[in-house]
Amino acid sequence: MPETAADFHTAREQATALVRAQLDDILRLPQGPERRLVEAMRYAALDGGKGFRPFLCLATSDLFGVAQSQAVRVAAALECVHCYSLAHDDLPAMDDDDLRRGRPSLHKAYDEATAILAGDALLTLAFEILADPATHAEAEVRLALVANLARAAGMDGMVGGQTLDILSPDLSLDVAELTRLQGLKTGALIGFSVAAGAVLGAADEPQTAALKDYAQDLGLAFQIADDVLDVTQSSATLGKTAGKDKADGKATFVSLLGLEGAQQEAEKRAAQAEAHLSPFGETADPLRQAAQFVIQRKN
Amino acid sequence: MPETAADFHTAREQATALVRAQLDDILRLPQGPERRLVEAMRYAALDGGKGFRPFLCLATSDLFGVAQSQAVRVAAALECVHCYSLAHDDLPAMDDDDLRRGRPSLHKAYDEATAILAGDALLTLAFEILADPATHAEAEVRLALVANLARAAGMDGMVGGQTLDILSPDLSLDVAELTRLQGLKTGALIGFSVAAGAVLGAADEPQTAALKDYAQDLGLAFQIADDVLDVTQSSATLGKTAGKDKADGKATFVSLLGLEGAQQEAEKRAAQAEAHLSPFGETADPLRQAAQFVIQRKN
Numbered sequence: 001m002p003e004t005a006a007d008f009h010t011a012r013e014q015a016t017a018l019v020r021a022q023l024d025d026i027l028r029l030p031q032g033p034e035r036r037l038v039e040a041m042r043y044a045a046l047d048g049g050k051g052f053r054p055f056l057c058l059a060t061s062d063l064f065g066v067a068q069s070q071a072v073r074v075a076a077a078l079e080c081v082h083c084y085s086l087a088h089d090d091l092p093a094m095d096d097d098d099l100r101r102g103r104p105s106l107h108k109a110y111d112e113a114t115a116i117l118a119g120d121a122l123l124t125l126a127f128e129i130l131a132d133p134a135t136h137a138e139a140e141v142r143l144a145l146v147a148n149l150a151r152a153a154g155m156d157g158m159v160g161g162q163t164l165d166i167l168s169p170d171l172s173l174d175v176a177e178l179t180r181l182q183g184l185k186t187g188a189l190i191g192f193s194v195a196a197g198a199v200l201g202a203a204d205e206p207q208t209a210a211l212k213d214y215a216q217d218l219g220l221a222f223q224i225a226d227d228v229l230d231v232t233q234s235s236a237t238l239g240k241t242a243g244k245d246k247a248d249g250k251a252t253f254v255s256l257l258g259l260e261g262a263q264q265e266a267e268k269r270a271a272q273a274e275a276h277l278s279p280f281g282e283t284a285d286p287l288r289q290a291a292q293f294v295i296q297r298k299n
Numbered sequence: 300m301p302e303t304a305a306d307f308h309t310a311r312e313q314a315t316a317l318v319r320a321q322l323d324d325i326l327r328l329p330q331g332p333e334r335r336l337v338e339a340m341r342y343a344a345l346d347g348g349k350g351f352r353p354f355l356c357l358a359t360s361d362l363f364g365v366a367q368s369q370a371v372r373v374a375a376a377l378e379c380v381h382c383y384s385l386a387h388d389d390l391p392a393m394d395d396d397d398l399r400r401g402r403p404s405l406h407k408a409y410d411e412a413t414a415i416l417a418g419d420a421l422l423t424l425a426f427e428i429l430a431d432p433a434t435h436a437e438a439e440v441r442l443a444l445v446a447n448l449a450r451a452a453g454m455d456g457m458v459g460g461q462t463l464d465i466l467s468p469d470l471s472l473d474v475a476e477l478t479r480l481q482g483l484k485t486g487a488l489i490g491f492s493v494a495a496g497a498v499l500g501a502a503d504e505p506q507t508a509a510l511k512d513y514a515q516d517l518g519l520a521f522q523i524a525d526d527v528l529d530v531t532q533s534s535a536t537l538g539k540t541a542g543k544d545k546a547d548g549k550a551t552f553v554s555l556l557g558l559e560g561a562q563q564e565a566e567k568r569a570a571q572a573e574a575h576l577s578p579f580g581e582t583a584d585p586l587r588q589a590a591q592f593v594i595q596r597k598n
Contacts, residue, residue, distance in 0.1 A: 033470060036460040037454055088419060093390075095410030112392030113465050116415065120387060121423065121454040127426045128449035131442050139438035143430050147443050150427035155420040157338055163336040166412050170334060 005296075008289035010237050015058045015075065016051030016070070022076040027130065040110045041125075045083040049101060050297075052290070054224075056193040059286040060211060064201020073135045074145060074196045077126040081153050082189060084122035089162060095244070100237035107161035128215050131222070135201065144199045152192035161185025169249035175256050179220065186226075187219035194218075194287075210276050214287065217273035222267040222294045227252040228259065229299065238299050263295075270295045304595075305460060307545075309590035314357045314374065315350030317367070321375040327429065339409045339417035340424075344382040348400060349596075351589070352377050354587060355492040357454045358585040359510060363500020372434045372493045376425040380452050381423035386414050388461060394543070422452070434501065451491035460484025466543035468548035473556050478519065485525075486518035493517075493586075509575050513586065516572035521593045523565040526551040527558065528598065537598050562594075569594045 027042050029035055041111040054075035058284055063073035090097040090105035091112060098108050107115035129135065130145045161184025164171070173181065194215035200209045227245070231254050235242040245252045253262040275285040326341050328334055353374035361371035376466040384428040389396040390411060391402035395406050406414035409590045428434065428445045450456055460483025464468070472480065493514035497507045526544070530553050534541045576583040 024383060033542070034454070034459045034462050040546060041454065062465050084419075088415055091392075091415065093415060114462070116387055116392060117389065117462050117465070118417075119459050120383075121458040123419065123422060124449050124453035124458065127445055128453060131446040139442050142442055143438050143445075146426055146442075147430040150423050150430060152424035153334070154427060155340065157421065159416050159420040160333045160336060163333050163413070166416070167332050167335070275478050 002144060004285075005287050005292070006118055006287065007284065008293055011056045011059065011289075012288055012293075013053050015055040016147040017077050018058070018072045019051065019054040019075045020046055022072050025078065026076065026125070036114060037112070039104060039119060040114045041122055043109055044087045044106050044115075044118055045080055045122055045276060047101065047103070047112055049083070050299075051077070052293075053082055053190065053193040056190065056215075056218075056287070057196050059290065060194050060197025061200050062286070063197065063283055064203060064282055066197065066200040070200055071131070071197065073129055074200065075193075077129040077135075077149065077194065078193055079146075080122040080126040080129070081149065082157075084126075085153075085162070085189075086186040089124070089295070091115060093161075094166065095248075097241050097244065099235060099240050102236075125151075127247075140282075141199060141202075145196060148195055148199065149178065149192055152188040152195075157184055157188035160187075161188065165250065168251055171251075173256075175253075178251050178253065178256060182223040183222065185218070186217060188224050190219035190222065191215040207279065210279050214273050214276040215267045217276065217295060218291055221266045221269035221273060221291065223267040224253040224262050224269065225295050225297065227254045228262050228266065229297070231259065233299060266295045304588070304591070307585065307592055309355045310358065310585055310588075311350050311592075314354040315348065315370045316355040317357070318350065318374045318378050319345055321371050322378065325369065325375065325424070330542070335409070335413060336416060336420060339405060339413045340421055342408055343386045343405050343414075343417055344379055345592065346381070346400065346402070346419060347377070349598075350480060351592075352489065352492040353382055355489065355514075355517075356495050356576045357587070358589065360499050362579055362582055363502060365496065365499040366431075369435055369499055370496065372428055372431070373499065374492075376428040376434075376444075376448065377488065377492055377495065379421040379428070380448065381427040381459075383418040383425075384452075384457055384461070384488075386418040386421070390414060393461075393465065394547075396540055396543065396584060398534060400494060400541050401535075418558065425452075429482045431547040440501075444495060447494055447498065448491055451487040451494075456483055456487035459484075460487065464549070467550055470550075472555075474552075477550050477552065477555060481519065481522040482515070483593065485522050486515060489518035489521065489577025490514040506578065511579050513572050513575040516568045516575065517590055517593060520565045520568035523561050523568065526553045526595050527561050528596070529553070530558065532598060565594045 023045055027038055029038050057075040058071045087106040089095050090100055091107055097105055127146055131142055136142050159179055164181040165185055194211050198211050230242055230245060233242060256263055273291040274288045277287055322344055326337055328337050356374040357370045386405040388394050389399055390406055396404055426445055430441055435441050460480055463480040464484055478571040493510050497510050529544060531540055556564055573587045576586055
């Protein structure tokens, strides 16, 4: 329904604006030469971006009536982690990508050293934000967020997946292996975006499990759709270099399943994601819209 | 006194061995292609190193009778952060150093992408270690450790200092500015090494303040001595490239104060560091020995 899509679009823009305001407040520009570092952090974390992860965190928090001020801080922390990972992934020694969100990637706008350091600082800042009492009154809740984010972002999560991705041209991955890779590389942080709302909202075990299943299918639908867009859209539409995985010799869901097969798989995963939300009834409609957005988006 | 130096040497080797065993346990090698990431993390964090920061954490914890198992976990976390910072600092885009601890630096032993990712994963792991209940039973204590480490390691600490260091050839720093730079780049993490013991031991405010002052003078003595060693010792003795700061056009305490002036300043700071320990009496002798070690070491 058009109204639904419009609702989602509005909610996502609101989430983006809230996180942007939060990070604008946290990332005050200092005087002195270290100003360059904070400018680079702001360039990476404040501009562009679809706001998909912040939206997921806020929408999941809404299921449990979490105060928006808390959810926005957690969303800001995960945006720091997401944007640090993009800054490091784009480096010449990694994916060597000069274009990100329709602009020069961080190391092109500044320089490689600044991109490495700004990424390091954004990752560190994420944990500082979560540990701050402003994020939640209860120490146990803040600690659970820190521990969950560290697991999602580290060697057994996002960085592990990125390692596999870098090595993948030599690995001849099958669908199961690529699914595992993407579950780590992009799925883990999408999982945290959803899990964080459950932690803030003191969700019970069945609710937490349902949301975990939702996030897993959603993340996979997101990545498969990404692979489809990579071959069907231009660099100008995507805001990043199109066709790069194929040029780098990396397996994608399109290379393994074909274009139509990948589109069908993305739709199947999105439908499964929605099905996991049944315990929450209509209150979870924004999360259902997110699943539709994932497979219908054009960039 | 020779006995004192021998005691310190033994205690430092014990601290190194304890942290190494802890990280050996945490960094289990997985099967599959991501094994390469964990191998690189082990290469960076398990071998070599003077164990200075772990020693400081353990010795400060001892002042308050903290269980060794707790102090070792915190020391392992700070070793992760220290070693990630070396791995990233050595990258071609940063200090471009091929030698570290007498071996090829991480990006030479592996490759640049792996060095970036292993550094990212070590930084993330540090927060995972601190957030784990095994580090301390009280959530408030673990959170204080997470928050303190994030501040020490991030944009207002180590990464901020590294940014200034990278920019420093163009900055014409005076002694006060170089002191500030080094206070961020190396002082902040040395400060955390000492502060962590105080947090674990529930130190009172005067004790915490005295240890903070100690760490500040100690960190500065350490860095000034580093600058002295950089011009008086060979690369073989140092295990890293000697004379690099001068070649890179960076200000050092030797370039600003002269060799003798720098040596005197290091001795003065070490003496000040020791003086701050008077509230602790003889129990702080290991920390006094650390101050002597800093200015007497040969690498």
